[in-house]
């Protein structure tokens with residue numbers, strides 16, 4: 610319908626979550642009609658991020674540095690490690706300002722049907738850290754849905770083998786609620802009323 614380059618841009622935009630054909634078309638035309646500079650900035654930002662962002666060597670969160678700012682911060686309490694599914698969950702917990710420990714970011718949850726097992730989630734790497742570092746408590750903050758609970762259970766079993774205290778954040782959180790959408794005070798409460806598992 611449009612010229613090949615415009616069609617190409619529209620189909621490229623459709624990889625974004627929640628963007629259907631109509632929105633992709635609107636975005637493409639808007640950029641081309643009104644905002645060429647913005648379009649070039651966007652292209653450059655995407656290129657740079659896609660080329661340079663990798664995973665923190667310690668916690669696996671997304672960063673372009675070897676260690677993310679939290680892992681590199683000497684003031685963080687290294688006796689508590691909080692396991693979350695995504696970098697957005699780290700941000701949500703940081704905004705609640707209730708946690709001063711370190712994180713481990715799975716970048717997913719166990720889902721055998723999609724080929725996501727312990728290896729894909731870096732759980733061996735987590736276990737290695739539990740063995741070699743002075744971690745006293747693993748706080749599991751995966752989401753309270755079926756996969757999140759299965760992931761939590763699996764990690765708890767692996768951690769308990771090494772005699773480490775394991776707790777699960779309390780979920781005053783709606784079932785299936787994604788951590789990143791929960792307000793700070795609810796999250797702070799969930800963290801402070803965590804239960805040992």
Ligand SMILES: [Zn+2]
Pocket residue numbers: 665666667668669670676677678679680681
């Ligand atoms: Zn890190």
